Amino acid sequence: MTFEQLVFILISAVTLGTGLIVVTYKNLFHAALAMMASFLGVAALYVMLDVGFMAAAQLLVYIGAISILIIFAIMMTRRVMDTQESPFNSQPGLALFTAVISFALIVAVLVQFWPLAVDATRVFGSKPILPASVFQGSIPALGYAFVSAAGYVLPFEIASMLLLAALIGAVAIAWPTSEEEEA
């Protein structure tokens, strides 16, 4: 086992372990903290893959924004945060079924359709050796891929439109109506 594999196993263990804590803990605040640790583990996996941009984006978006939003939501909606409600509901069978199906689908897609990239190395085979220049120029390449017509400009713009619509919708919902202002 190489050093890299050892680190990978450690990081994966932390990610999955904290993920388990998220769904089993009764204390919602601690569950949210564990979720942050889990996100951090995913960021560490990105670092191992030499994609610093994704790692930083993971930190900024998931820990810096989404987790904070979730903590705020918990703090504002629960009267006391150390609620003693059980985190489990009565549908373990259905959940298990869905999880297994999704996992099988992901594995099937990865195994069947993966060799889209550079050289046709299959998943679960050896790690593809990429030249260092790929990683050095990865951010400009990402930028060009997003906005060039040959790249992904259409999905990128559609996603932007969706976000813009959601933003306007949020403002419209939060806008005070005239009755509220008078009250």
Next chain:
Amino acid sequence: MSFNLGDFLLSLIKFTVFDYIRSIYPDSPGVEIVLDIVGVVVVSTFCLLIVIFLIWLERKVIARMQDRIGPNRVGGKYGLLQTVADVLKLLTKEEIIPTGADKFAYNLAPFLIVITALLMWAVMPFAPGVIGVDLNVGVFYILSISSVSVVCLLLAGWGSNNKYALLGAFRSVAQLVSYEVPMILSLIAPILLARTMSTQGIIAAQKVPYMLMIPLSAIIFFVSSLAETGRTPFDLLEAESEIVAGFHVEYTGMKFGMFFLAEFVSTLFMSGLFATIYLGGWNLPIISLLMELAGGAPLNLDAIAFGRVIGLVVYFAKTFAVYFVFIWIRGTWPRFRIDQMLNFNWKFMVPLTIALVFTVAILDKVIPVGTSDLVRAGIHLASNLIVGMITMEILRRNGRRQRLAAEAQAQANRPDVAAAD
């Protein structure tokens, strides 16, 4: 090449000791890891120790501005050891954990906040070649790490089991999350111009300091870094003269000290980042430009014998100049109210920054390739001034309209006018 004590000491003075060790032990396993660990230890120890000096400096400068003498008893005439005594006092204080506190969150918060404050220094360029790691996402890395520090405030506020602490944490998070927006947007302008997010790359790209090229972006970054570090006039989260000190109200001893430590470390970091991105960092861009105009080669500090030492001196001179402005503002400005602070951010800073990013991006495309750096800088400066003037005009009209409305209101409410009707 074998180890030579004289060469080793010389390389230590010239700040090339890592290169020296690498050249002596090429391809030895473990050398890189040892060097990395040594680098981390040196940089973080430096950051923690310099806080002692920073606190003394701040107290002394503020005292002078307020016509006082400041610390002058402990450690000679200038009170140099005052902070050391304060730290010893903090270390010996009783540690109190409030009843019903969430012990895990309460104890984790002070450590985590110092860790995030120190992690940012990894990409700080001190001199040519003297940098932790020259990440190609350097600036983005800084922003993402600093967004994690928000979590620490929530941990501290929630963990203390105190309503005031929790409310203080909410206010802090509202401020930090809001001012992150203009900060990130204002940094887009220098990144666009430098075409890189690496901190060393931005220094190399500054033929003209960005402070003189895009001053609006520099000012917006400076104001939002004031808010991000929670310093005056944005210190309403602590407001020690008015309320009960915000999210860290329940902390005692060194745990309380660690919040202050993190604040000073990140303030110094923000000064250093401002110096790096807008003032040319360790480089001397104006001197380099003059040398080039005179027909010579541009200044290359790394090629000069003691260039790294010069770079370090230049870097710290710029950083402390910016840091002095931080103290200066603290000594002279009153505090904002929270509604003023949020209005200022969302209704003024964010729209202005978005307009600025558009202007810089469009101009950068419009200016033909091959235009000299000076002309390019002049065009950007002019566009910045125009955007600034338009902003002032809009503000003036808004202010005038509000003033007129208030006057009309006052006129209508006057008792003699009402009686005449």
